[in-house]
Amino acid sequence: MGAPHQIVKERVYTVVDDITSSYLAVFTSALLDELTGAPVRAIVSLRADLPGISMRQADGALIAGAAYPELVLPDLATQAYSFHVLAIAPGYRDASLTVNIPAGSSLPVAIAPLIMRRTPVRLQGRVVKVSDRSPIGSATVFGTDHKHLLLRTPLRFSHAGGVTVNAISLSNTGSVRKLKTAAPRGTIQIVVDNSGGLGPGDHLQLGSDIAAEIYEVNVMGPDPGEVQLTAVIASSFAKDTAVQQVTAAGPTGMSTLARSADVGDGSLVVLSALNDSGVEVSDGAATELHWLNAISGSDGYYRVNAVAGIRSMDVSCSAASFTTAVQSWFPEYSDPINVIDFRLKP
Numbered sequence: 001m002g003a004p005h006q007i008v009k010e011r012v013y014t015v016v017d018d019i020t021s022s023y024l025a026v027f028t029s030a031l032l033d034e035l036t037g038a039p040v041r042a043i044v045s046l047r048a049d050l051p052g053i054s055m056r057q058a059d060g061a062l063i064a065g066a067a068y069p070e071l072v073l074p075d076l077a078t079q080a081y082s083f084h085v086l087a088i089a090p091g092y093r094d095a096s097l098t099v100n101i102p103a104g105s106s107l108p109v110a111i112a113p114l115i116m117r118r119t120p121v122r123l124q125g126r127v128v129k130v131s132d133r134s135p136i137g138s139a140t141v142f143g144t145d146h147k148h149l150l151l152r153t154p155l156r157f158s159h160a161g162g163v164t165v166n167a168i169s170l171s172n173t174g175s176v177r178k179l180k181t182a183a184p185r186g187t188i189q190i191v192v193d194n195s196g197g198l199g200p201g202d203h204l205q206l207g208s209d210i211a212a213e214i215y216e217v218n219v220m221g222p223d224p225g226e227v228q229l230t231a232v233i234a235s236s237f238a239k240d241t242a243v244q245q246v247t248a249a250g251p252t253g254m255s256t257l258a259r260s261a262d263v264g265d266g267s268l269v270v271l272s273a274l275n276d277s278g279v280e281v282s283d284g285a286a287t288e289l290h291w292l293n294a295i296s297g298s299d300g301y302y303r304v305n306a307v308a309g310i311r312s313m314d315v316s317c318s319a320a321s322f323t324t325a326v327q328s329w330f331p332e333y334s335d336p337i338n339v340i341d342f343r344l345k346p
Contacts, residue, residue: 018270024069025108026053031061031087031310032113040116042089048099050083063087065099069107079103085114091334092116093262118333120265120306123150123340127296127317130343135300139319139342142293144326146273147258148313150293150304153213156234157286161260161287165270166251169293170214170278172205177243179206185236191225192243198227203246203289205314206237210297214246214278214289231288248289250277259309267304307331308339317342 031040039061046063052072053065065085067073073081081101088094101107102326139202143150149165180191190206198204200304202217204227216230255270261281268279278291294302296319307317310331318324322344332338 008094022068025064025066026069026073026101027107027109027111028062028064029062029097029099029111030113031116034115034117034206034309037157040089040092042091044085045088047086047088048083049086050081053083053085055085057070064108073101076318077104083345087114087116089116091119093119117262117308119336120308121298121331121333121335122303122305122337123294123307123329123331124301124303125336125339125341126300127302127342127344128300129318129322132346133343135296136319136322136344137296137298137300139186139296139300139302139317139322139344140293141302141304141315141317141342144314144316146275147255148310149268149270149274149279150307151268152209152291152304154234154264154306155261155281155290156231156263156288157281157283158263158285159257159261159281159283161257163257164282165257165268165274166280166282167253167255167274167276168248168250168278168280168287168289169252169276171247171249172244173247174245179237179239179241179243181203182239183233183237183241185234186232188232189226189239190233190243191223191227192227195220195223195225195227198245203248204229205242205244205246206233207235208239209291210212210295210302211235212291214291216289232265236321244287248278248280250276251280257281258272264306266304266307267308267310269309275288315340317344322346 010167056064080103083099085097095116101109127136177192177194180193181188203214205212205214218228218230253274255272255274258271280289294304296302312330314326315329316326316330325342327340
């Protein structure tokens with residue numbers, strides 16, 4: 001309690017200064033680029049979910065949250081506080097920093113840097129003959145070291161670093177079925193023209209080889225041709241889209257994720273090489289199967305959507321009766337589409 005004093009303004013008032021407040025930094029941290037480890041060079045929007053915290057950004061991607069501690073953290077002497085800071089920056093995925101302030105802390109508290117991930121890019125290009133530039137279909141585009149895995153379709157789940165990834169041999173079996181009705185993105189059931197021989201645990205490929213998605217059957221029915229899947233589909237498929245059963249053999253190799261993977265990523269980074277036609281990300285209820293490597297269409301064009309977390313890699317292209325070509329690639333994450341064309345020699 002402060003000492004009383006008087007203020008004279010036409011009348012005499014006795015005033016007691018009850019609280020002396022200071023505007024202080026509550027925590028400090030930094031924003032670092034995942035691939036380079038360098039400070040994020042961008043204007044970042046920062047927002048804390050604890051009312052009263054004002055966010056600041058300084059040179060070198062240093063950030064701090066300031067407040068009147070007596071108002072925002074009134075019981076800090078005996079109580080811990082926790083809140084989150086959302087960071088939004090152009091060219092990066094949104095990221096959240098957890099700020100833990102232990103009871104009795106001296107302010108500001110130093111928080112470990114927030115690692116910001118670049119926005120994924122699309123790798124695409126065309127495969128042609130070097131002689132006359134005519135297109136080469138069914139060419140395979142892949143990471144040369146087999147540790148940077150290119151997926152034909154994006155991931156449907158997030159996966160933590162260290163999760164097991166198995167190399168598997170995928171093959172299409174049985175007759176080609178068709179969707180009896182359109183299957184919009186987000187649905188968990190499809191209707192096929194013939195569901196004979198299908199059962200829980202079977203895997204179905206929806207779509208063409210270039211962008212084939214694989215889903216596991218959960219239950220059949222109750223209506224004829226109705227198939228309930230274990231996960232919602234990531235893309236929309238039109239009526240009469242080809243549906244074919246997929247058989248997985250193996251594993252023929254095993255590794256783990258060197259980098260956690262986000263929903264929608266079209267690539268994986270693993271610790272040891274995996275080389276087969278497909279992979280199984282073995283993650284409990286989030287387990288999913290994917291064809292590996294991009295395939296060129298009859299027009300020679302290929303694509304890999306949402307490549308993420310790769311600083312550099314050698315990309316190879318092979319086709320029957322042609323010599324394999326290799327190009328080094330340093331993804332330019334400021335450009336949403338990266339182009340690598342291949343000209344193959346016999």
